[in-house]
Amino acid sequence: MADSTNDAVPASSEYDKIIAVNINRIYKVRQHDTEELTEFQVLKNVNLTVKKEEFLVIVGPSGCGKSTFLDMVAGLAQPTSGEIYMDKKLITGPALDRGIVLQGYALFPWRSVRKNVEFGLEIKNVPKKERAEISQRFIDLVNLNGFEDRYPHELSGGMKQRVAIARALAYDPEVLLMDEPFAAVDAQTREVLQGELLRIWEKTKKTIVFVTHSIDEAIFLADRVVVMASNPGTIKDIIQIELPRPRDGIRASTEFGKLRQEIWQLLQGQHISTEELQTNENLHNEAV
Numbered sequence: 290m291a292d293s294t295n296d297a298v299p300a301s302s303e304y305d306k307i308i309a310v311n312i313n314r315i316y317k318v319r320q321h322d323t324e325e326l327t328e329f330q331v332l333k334n335v336n337l338t339v340k341k342e343e344f345l346v347i348v349g350p351s352g353c354g355k356s357t358f359l360d361m362v363a364g365l366a367q368p369t370s371g372e373i374y375m376d377k378k379l380i381t382g383p384a385l386d387r388g389i390v391l392q393g394y395a396l397f398p399w400r401s402v403r404k405n406v407e408f409g410l411e412i413k414n415v416p417k418k419e420r421a422e423i424s425q426r427f428i429d430l431v432n433l434n435g436f437e438d439r440y441p442h443e444l445s446g447g448m449k450q451r452v453a454i455a456r457a458l459a460y461d462p463e464v465l466l467m468d469e470p471f472a473a474v475d476a477q478t479r480e481v482l483q484g485e486l487l488r489i490w491e492k493t494k495k496t497i498v499f500v501t502h503s504i505d506e507a508i509f510l511a512d513r514v515v516v517m518a519s520n521p522g523t524i525k526d527i528i529q530i531e532l533p534r535p536r537d538g539i540r541a542s543t544e545f546g547k548l549r550q551e552i553w554q555l556l557q558g559q560h561i562s563t564e565e566l567q568t569n570e571n572l573h574n575e576a577v
């Protein structure tokens with residue numbers, strides 16, 4: 290579905306890419322015992338601006354509405370009230386200007402790596418020769434050179450996720466929407482993919498909205514981290530991540546530790562001391 294212009298576009302600067310205004314999402318849920326329909330508010334008054342070429346990461350407790358919000362930016366779901374604009378145009382449905390990378394890869398099992406990456410280009414009617422050139426460029430970019438003719442079941446989890454990223458990038462969307470894309474891979478592969486994603490982002494200058502449960506992943510990747518609270522889903526705070534880039538080796542720094550503690554406290558809604566933080570080794574990459 291195409292996006293349409295809207296008279297009531299909110300004031301925005303030339304640096305704004307996506308603007309969400311007063312987003313509310315209410316589901317009607319049937320009670321098992323009485324069969325009555327009750328309202329369940331998932332998102333309440335969410336206002337958020339994503340800047341052009343920004344890497345924005347959203348963290349928050351399970352069920353706070355992160356995926357719901359991302360689905361709305363993708364145009365796959367509609368708010369009950371409120372609007373989301375991209376480049377001052379109201380988002381009313383999905384379009385190729387927004388690429389989506391989900392947890393669990395969602396590759397086409399009957400298509401080879403090359404054919405998966407070419408999918409969006411086929412929809413855009415890009416001629417065959419050009420398609421082959423573009424797909425090869427993105428296969429190389431995600432370090433899958435030599436695997437072009439493999440099928441998804443012949444790849445590791447990390448490789449499948451690389452294909453999903455290459456597929457989303459190949460048709461050149463302006464915005465990349467990523468919903469826990471690395472949740473299904475092992476910790477080591479996850480760090481490799483995070484590094485690769487940053488390298489690709491710096492090279493391609495996309496605007497990225499990325500959802501994760503991992504505080505470390507959020508800090509490592511983001512320009513800003515949006516911390517959400519649940520019941521109903523609201524934005525609790527937005528933390529600017531001013532760590533220098535490139536960020537290789539940054540996880541061990543004091544600044545990184547401070548940010549980890551700050552976000553952890555926000556998510557817990559309570560104060561915990563540095564000592565407590567350090568004694569909990571699992572906290573590093575723990576799901577929130």
Ligand SMILES: Nc1ncnc2c1ncn2[C@@H]1O[C@H](COP(=O)(O)OP(=O)(O)OP(=O)(O)O)[C@@H](O)[C@H]1O
Nearest residue numbers: 316317318331349350351352353354355356357358
């Ligand atoms: N179609 C639906 N009908 C009713 N409730 C729904 C529906 N879809 C989602 N929800 C509810 O909305 C809430 C938010 O879901 P959402 O998947 O956006 O949360 P999330 O923050 O992404 O969670 P997680 O981190 O666990 O993936 C959840 O409580 C979920 O049960």
